[in-house]
Amino acid sequence: MLSIDRAIVDAIVAHARRDHPDEACGVVAGPAGSDLATRHIPMENAARSMTFYEFDSMEQLRVWREMDDRDEAPVVIYHSHTATEAYPSRTDVSFAGEPDAHYLLVSTREPDSEEIRSFRIVAGVVTEEKVCILDAGVDPHAVQSYMFGQSPATVDYECSGR
Numbered sequence: 001m002l003s004i005d006r007a008i009v010d011a012i013v014a015h016a017r018r019d020h021p022d023e024a025c026g027v028v029a030g031p032a033g034s035d036l037a038t039r040h041i042p043m044e045n046a047a048r049s050m051t052f053y054e055f056d057s058m059e060q061l062r063v064w065r066e067m068d069d070r071d072e073a074p075v076v077i078y079h080s081h082t083a084t085e086a087y088p089s090r091t092d093v094s095f096a097g098e099p100d101a102h103y104l105l106v107s108t109r110e111p112d113s114e115e116i117r118s119f120r121i122v123a124g125v126v127t128e129e130k131v132c133i134l135d136a137g138v139d140p141h142a143v144q145s146y147m148f149g150q151s152p153a154t155v156d157y158e159c160s161g162r
């Protein structure tokens with residue numbers, strides 16, 4: 001399960017909308033070992049492609065070094081799909097090098113709504129996980145849950161213990 005603040009999800013979606021129709025990508029860092037995604041780092045898609053993303057190697061080196069210095073880990077690695085569903089492509093799977101990361105995908109193919117899904121990708125195996133979006137700014141106990149791109153109609157209290 002990925003627990004993530006709505007403010008960070010909103011920032012990721014805004015980044016994805018800004019770069020649409022190219023894919024957007026980035027990282028949300030958090031304290032090493034905590035599994036908490038706290039620091040949003042939007043990055044360049046060096047491929048500037050509508051079907052592919054690739055971190056700029058110099059930027060990636062700098063961002064990963066900075067996380068090391070701050071004792072952080074890449075808790076979330078995100079990118080957008082701009083014409084297809086929010087599911088990892090074969091290329092995404094082959095490039096997924098962080099077995100501890102949550103791979104968050106946002107689809108911006110619909111103009112008015114986003115599909116947000118999260119996956120673990122370990123040794124080529126993709127496993128979808130639940131996403132808990134925490135409304136910390138409004139009410140720390142109000143938690144909405146997204147799964148398989150469904151609309152956020154259900155409140156999942158299991159997600160609120162944080």
Ligand SMILES: [Zn+2]
Nearest residue numbers: 081088089092
């Ligand atoms: Zn992709």
